[in-house]
Amino acid sequence: MNLLRTSVVFLLLPCAQAQILGFTPTSSAREAEVESKFKSIPNPAEERRQHRIFTQEPHVAGSKRNNELAEYIRDEWKKQGLEDVVIRRYDVYGTNPKSASLEMIAPTHYRATLREVPLDADPDSKNPAISGAWLGMSISGEVTAPIVYAHSGNPEDYDLLRRQGISVKGKIVLVRYSNPYSYRGFKALTAEREGAAAMLVYSDPADDGYKQGKVDPDGPWGPEYHIQRGAITYDFMVPGDPQTPGWASVPGAKRIPIEDAVSAPKIMALPLSWHDAKPLLENMDGPLAPANWQGGLPIQYHLGGERVKAHLKIEMQNGLQPYYVVEGRIRGSELPDEWIVLGNHRDAWVFGAVDPSSGTASMMELTRALGQLKQQGMRPRRTIIVCSWDGEEVGLTGSTEWGEQFADDLRQKAVAYINVDEATSGANFHGQAVASLAPMLEETTRTLPDPSGKTLYEAWKASTEREKEGKKSTQFSDSGAANGSLADTRIGSGSDHTVFLNFIGVPVLGLGFEGDYGVYHSAYDDFFWMNHFGDPGYRYHTLMSQLWGVTALRLANADLLPFDFATYANNIRQFVQDLAKANEKTMRGQPSSAVQSSETRQPLDLKQILAAIDVFEAAGKKLNDSLKEKLASGQVDPKLTLTLNHGMMQVERNWLNPDGIPGRPWFKHILYGARFTYAHLELPGLTEAVEKQDWPTARQQAEILQRALRENTKLLEQLNATLAQ
Numbered sequence: 068m069n070l071l072r073t074s075v076v077f078l079l080l081p082c083a084q085a086q087i088l089g090f091t092p093t094s095s096a097r098e099a100e101v102e103s104k105f106k107s108i109p110n111p112a113e114e115r116r117q118h119r120i121f122t123q124e125p126h127v128a129g130s131k132r133n134n135e136l137a138e139y140i141r142d143e144w145k146k147q148g149l150e151d152v153v154i155r156r157y158d159v160y161g162t163n164p165k166s167a168s169l170e171m172i173a174p175t176h177y178r179a180t181l182r183e184v185p186l187d188a189d190p191d192s193k194n195p196a197i198s199g200a201w202l203g204m205s206i207s208g209e210v211t212a213p214i215v216y217a218h219s220g221n222p223e224d225y226d227l228l229r230r231q232g233i234s235v236k237g238k239i240v241l242v243r244y245s246n247p248y249s250y251r252g253f254k255a256l257t258a259e260r261e262g263a264a265a266m267l268v269y270s271d272p273a274d275d276g277y278k279q280g281k282v283d284p285d286g287p288w289g290p291e292y293h294i295q296r297g298a299i300t301y302d303f304m305v306p307g308d309p310q311t312p313g314w315a316s317v318p319g320a321k322r323i324p325i326e327d328a329v330s331a332p333k334i335m336a337l338p339l340s341w342h343d344a345k346p347l348l349e350n351m352d353g354p355l356a357p358a359n360w361q362g363g364l365p366i367q368y369h370l371g372g373e374r375v376k377a378h379l380k381i382e383m384q385n386g387l388q389p390y391y392v393v394e395g396r397i398r399g400s401e402l403p404d405e406w407i408v409l410g411n412h413r414d415a416w417v418f419g420a421v422d423p424s425s426g427t428a429s430m431m432e433l434t435r436a437l438g439q440l441k442q443q444g445m446r447p448r449r450t451i452i453v454c455s456w457d458g459e460e461v462g463l464t465g466s467t468e469w470g471e472q473f474a475d476d477l478r479q480k481a482v483a484y485i486n487v488d489e490a491t492s493g494a495n496f497h498g499q500a501v502a503s504l505a506p507m508l509e510e511t512t513r514t515l516p517d518p519s520g521k522t523l524y525e526a527w528k529a530s531t532e533r534e535k536e537g538k539k540s541t542q543f544s545d546s547g548a549a550n551g552s553l554a555d556t557r558i559g560s561g562s563d564h565t566v567f568l569n570f571i572g573v574p575v576l577g578l579g580f581e582g583d584y585g586v587y588h589s590a591y592d593d594f595f596w597m598n599h600f601g602d603p604g605y606r607y608h609t610l611m612s613q614l615w616g617v618t619a620l621r622l623a624n625a626d627l628l629p630f631d632f633a634t635y636a637n638n639i640r641q642f643v644q645d646l647a648k649a650n651e652k653t654m655r656g657q658p659s660s661a662v663q664s665s666e667t668r669q670p671l672d673l674k675q676i677l678a679a680i681d682v683f684e685a686a687g688k689k690l691n692d693s694l695k696e697k698l699a700s701g702q703v704d705p706k707l708t709l710t711l712n713h714g715m716m717q718v719e720r721n722w723l724n725p726d727g728i729p730g731r732p733w734f735k736h737i738l739y740g741a742r743f744t745y746a747h748l749e750l751p752g753l754t755e756a757v758e759k760q761d762w763p764t765a766r767q768q769a770e771i772l773q774r775a776l777r778e779n780t781k782l783l784e785q786l787n788a789t790l791a792q
């Protein structure tokens with residue numbers, strides 16, 4: 068909601084709480100009371116206590132410790148007063164390391180440590196249960212071959228190598244994590260397609276180490292030995308259990324052979340610290356690597372390919388193993404069959420202090436507060452479901468299987484899904500929302516105090532402006548905020564919201580505080596790091612519990628759901644304009660000549676789409692106005708609200724195309740998708756077709772988009788007609 072609207076209402080109601088999006092004046096006042104009770108409950112000492120429990124020991128997906136933590140969450144939730152608490156088991160294709168070794172055999176001998184050294188200041192770093200270097204879903208194997216440096220391991224890097232006459236066939240490629248960032252699974256697929264025998268991926272100090280600033284234990288950046296673990300699952304093709312693509316891994320489910328699974332990699336891969344990568348890089352021959360391929364080590368990076376030879380052996384134990392999703396709820400007092408779903412993953416590569424245990428601690432304080440409200444007679448109107456996912460780090464597996472299992476229910480009942488993966492690695496708020504929920508998220512942040520003394524909204528605005536000036540993209544995303552708004556409405560993949568948005572068509576929100584964070588997926592992402600750099604006073608953990616809970620409560624208690632489809636329309640228009648701008652030359656076709664048909668000059672005409680967006684926007688504006696009027700009157704007939712709310716919930720479902728986007732049928736959303744790199748990709752089917760200059764497909768995708776726009780316009784017009792009666 069914009070400031071103007073809030074202040075107008077405030078003037079009308081001088082003594083009352085300002086009206087909240089989706090609430091009548093009376094229910095706004097009641098909601099404000101509920102929220103202020105809720106906000107008073109989470110506290111930093113409890114956040115820290117919970118955080119310590121989750122970061123005590125390594126708890127990778129499928130491990131005994133991670134399963135014990137599932138039971139711990141179940142028991143805590145029962146004590147806190149959550150209802151219908153259950154652990155759901157999915158037997159999925161999991162991944163575990165057995166052993167790995169890497170030895171340079173020429174021109175000199177070097178045996179990679181593949182371990183992270185303990186830091187004196189940090190007791191947890193001495194824990195013998197810390198794993199060595201491994202990447203989830205690598206295959207087992209053994210190879211002796213020359214090493215080639217392939218920069219970021221993206222397709223254009225191999226093109227450059229080819230131009231230099233360097234082939235990677237049968238060789239080991241050494242790539243770095245960033246510059247530019249791409250998901251390691253995409254690097255693995257690219258290496259596999261190029262015919263490489265194996266991929267080594269290392270953390271260059273230019274990206275997340277000493278070139279950025281002080282390293283752990285003196286600062287937040289990655290030290291010499293830090294290893295970024297991670298999975299290389301091709302979940303950009305289809306997430307979840309690779310053997311049950313598109314259906315849930317419940318007992319008796321059909322399982323396809325792993326050889327046929329498109330998301331299962333067929334290459335060996337291992338991560339390295341820069342300590343282990345440096346001896347390889349400094350001994351390489353071949354042409355000098357281009358300037359933008361040079362990294363932060365005090366050496367000259369060469370392309371290699373001949374002189375440095377290594378022997379790599381990886382033994383994995385990949386196969387069926389149980390993953391456990393913990394689920395609990397507070398049943399809604401009035402609308403139990405309308406669901407607000409909240410989720411955070413539990414599994415971590417090692418201790419996972421930021422990723423994900425900061426989110427888990429925030430979730431435990433949130434559920435404690437919800438339980439207390441319920442005990443004080445403040446049950447939400449709609450049902451709030453909370454889930455602790457498993458195996459997010461391995462192909463988003465727990466949430467995907469759960470979403471696939473309950474897809475029919477979710478289609479009927481889900482209002483929204485709110486994801487918190489990493490609650491905090493610093494003080495800068497990053498809020499993501501499908502465009503229809505962006506205004507309500509922004510409004511919610513106005514009511515929360517940030518530790519800086521400003522409101523969260525003001526702090527968010529300030530950090531967004533700083534980010535724009537610095538234009539520093541994080542490993543996850545740049546700020547995808549559309550013009551004038553703070554919420555990032557450009558949502559890619561890489562966390563548990565994916566099944567909700569892309570497979571089921573549930574509107575999603577994603578919340579997180581970010582900061583300098585160079586120990587991602589390493590053993591140093593631990594309790595010491597959080598208490599010295601990430602969030603020493605647990606104030607941002609506490610704020611996250613408050614924000615997450617208040618956002619959920621607003622969706623759960625609203626009289627009329629706070630969707631804003633005019634904002635959605637405006638965002639879709641920007642997506643289309645961005646697509647046109649990025650492909651200006653392509654879309655205009657060949658240089659025009661008088662004899663060319665208009666078809667040739669204009670391979671894809673976006674005018675009709677833009678016109679359809681205008682009509683959808685007009686219907687959305689009208690609905691906003693009518694809903695506002697209805698709410699201000701304070702008279703909302705229950706039967707009418709049911710019709711309106713269910714109509715509004717249907718809008719997101721209508722953005723799905725049952726056939727999916729071309730080549731990736733699991734991803735059904737026509738507005739939101741992700742590139743193989745995990746980067747956000749708006750209008751995925753249309754954009755990919757335009758980029759490939761595949762005009763028949765582009766025209767077909769444009770038609771699908773227009774059809775969905777027409778369908779949703781019709782739906783909003785029906786709601787407007789209902790309201791006018």
Ligand SMILES: [Zn+2]
Pocket residue numbers: 412422423459488489
């Ligand atoms: Zn995570």
